[in-house]
Amino acid sequence: MGTLFKILVVEDEMIIGAKISMQLTNLGYEVTGLLCRGEDAILHMEDNKPDVVLLDIQLKGKLDGIETAKQLQQLSDTSIIYLTANSDEATFNRAKATKPAAFISKPFNQLDLQRAIELSICRRDETDNHIAINNNTPELKPFILNDCIFVRSFEKMMKVPFKCILYIEAERNYCRIHSIEKEYLIVITLKEIEDKLPANYFLRVHRSFIVNISHIDEIAASHVMIAKKTIPLSANLKKNLLLRIQKL
Numbered sequence: 473m474g475t476l477f478k479i480l481v482v483e484d485e486m487i488i489g490a491k492i493s494m495q496l497t498n499l500g501y502e503v504t505g506l507l508c509r510g511e512d513a514i515l516h517m518e519d520n521k522p523d524v525v526l527l528d529i530q531l532k533g534k535l536d537g538i539e540t541a542k543q544l545q546q547l548s549d550t551s552i553i554y555l556t557a558n559s560d561e562a563t564f565n566r567a568k569a570t571k572p573a574a575f576i577s578k579p580f581n582q583l584d585l586q587r588a589i590e591l592s593i594c595r596r597d598e599t600d601n602h603i604a605i606n607n608n609t610p611e612l613k614p615f616i617l618n619d620c621i622f623v624r625s626f627e628k629m630m631k632v633p634f635k636c637i638l639y640i641e642a643e644r645n646y647c648r649i650h651s652i653e654k655e656y657l658i659v660i661t662l663k664e665i666e667d668k669l670p671a672n673y674f675l676r677v678h679r680s681f682i683v684n685i686s687h688i689d690e691i692a693a694s695h696v697m698i699a700k701k702t703i704p705l706s707a708n709l710k711k712n713l714l715l716r717i718q719k720l
Contacts, residue, residue: 477593478502479523479613479708482513483555484531488578491712492526500618501589509533510540517547526576526591528555529567538563541570551592555580593622593629614658616668623649623656632656634673638687638698642667642680648699675716678704685716 479501486508493503504520507513510531517525525544529537541552552571556564567575572655573592575698576584593615615622615629621637622629632651641648642662649656658665666676676682677696681703690697691713695705 477524477589477617478504478520478522479589480504480513480516480520480525480550481506482510482525482531482537483528484508485528492585495585498581499586499589510535510537510543513540514543514547517544517550521548522550524551524553524573524589526553526555529563532559538566538570539584541567541572541690553588553592590613590631595690614660615667616665618670621649623658631654634670634684635686637673637684639684639701639703640674640682650699675709675713675715677709678706680704688717693715 477500479496481489481492481496481503483492483506486506489506489508493506496503504522505513505516507516511533513525513527514535525541527537527544528543529552531537531540535543537554541554542551544552553574553576554567554572555576555578556567557578574588576588599631619635620631620633622631624630632649632687636652638652640662641650643657645659645660645661647658647660647665649658662676662680662682666674666682669682671689673684673686674682675685683696683698683703687698688696689699691703691705694707695702697703
């Protein structure tokens with residue numbers, strides 16, 4: 473499916489942690505580990521580079537979640553999302569001082585989890601020196617999940633659902649995503665993004681174009697039409713397109 477957003481789960485209750493891991497996998501994320509001790513999370517961080525750590529404040533071992541977060545932040549710029557029950561004000565203030573991306577209060581559902589992670593993705597660019605601040609300069613790499621892609625727009629990472637993408641156009645080492653609402657320029661080659669996008673949505677029809685099959689309005693001898701845009705259709709790729717259309 474492509475490069476997935478990587479998440480480490482550090483949860484005191486392993487049954488709860490296993491459930492969270494399953495939810496994350498269903499949402500299209502890569503779970504790098506499921507741990508119950510802060511000490512183990514620190515060792516894990518040295519060999520793995522998760523984008524986000526879901527961190528229970530109450531942990532087994534000598535380190536609680538807050539102390540664990542402090543040490544993790546010294547090793548990496550990973551985002552911290554705290555999993556909390558009913559914490560007292562002093563504990564909350566300690567946690568807040570570590571500047572987490574989000575808090576999730578227990579019990580929570582999959583939607584709560586998804587929103588917190590998406591919020592952390594959008595906030596990563598505030599401290600990420602690898603992402604350009606100027607909107608005219610694209611981000612280094614997009615985040616591609618199971619049903620959407622996160623791309624830079626001004627000073628934010630914007631979620632673009634696959635169903636809203638009309639087609640993708642190559643521009644040398646960049647790609648321009650044409651969605652229903654707007655366009656986004658990203659630093660990735662067409663070949664790279666082709667390998668990462670789900671085949672049930674997208675198909676390459678030309679050396680410079682990938683299309684969202686569900687948005688095709690017309691197929692002609694040498695082109696397809698999407699939203700009144702004429703997109704060239706290579707003769708050697710036309711057969712693949714017709715076969716895919718028949719399967720819809």
